[in-house]
Amino acid sequence: MTKIKVGFGFDVHQLRQNHPFVLGGVNLEHTSGAYGHSDADVMLHAxxxxxxxxxxxxDIGYHFSNKDDRWKGISSLILLQHVVKLIGEKGWKIGNIDAMVCLEAPKINPHIPAMQANIAQAAGIDVEDISIKATTNEQLGFIGREEGVVAYAVCLIQKD
Structure with a gap:
């Protein structure tokens, strides 16, 4: 009998002017970017x-503390690879991933295929098992003022 579990993830990062913006392992052209200890890829963290x-x-902070210099500036794709290894050691395989990013700008739709490819490669799953969506916050709150970016993710894992 196959056992399945679902998980929910959330992450938020502040945006800073003239800082790189990495999302789904893709460097986005924008006037500001997510700031954090690693590359601050909010979607991959979620x-x-x-x-x-x-x-x-x-959680991610338990495994990759922002007080540990090993993770300073690291690509979150590497963190994802490590997480996939950790769940694999417990016998779990990824069924699917569904992610939502909430930001006003930049528009990510043109970058979604590249993000899916990056995640698929890092996670060892098919691109068809990765859904990425984006929405705005209708110019409300810190997201609407372009002070921060938020991501949510849901996944299904399974083992026989």
Whole structure:
């Protein structure tokens, strides 16, 4: 009998002027970018948290502390690869990933195929098992003022 679990992830990062903006492993052209200890890829962080949560492996901060210099500036694709290894050690495989990014700008629609390809390669799953969507916050709150970016993710993991 196949056992399945779902996980939910959330992440938020502030935006800073003249800072790189990495999302889904893609460098986006924009006047500001997400700031954090690693590359601040908010979508990949939410995905990592969803996967870790589904496998009952705590959260991304537990595994990749922002006080640990090993993770300073690291690509979040590497963090995702590590998370996939951790859940695999417990016998879990990814069924699918569904991610939502909330930001006013830049528009990410043209970049979604590249993001899906990056995530698929890092996670060892098919592009068809990765959904990425985006919405704005209708110019409300810190997202609407372009002070920050938020991502949510849901995943399904399974084992036989």
């Amino acid at each position: 995905i990592c948290d969803a996967l870790l949560g589904a496998a009952n492996l705590r």
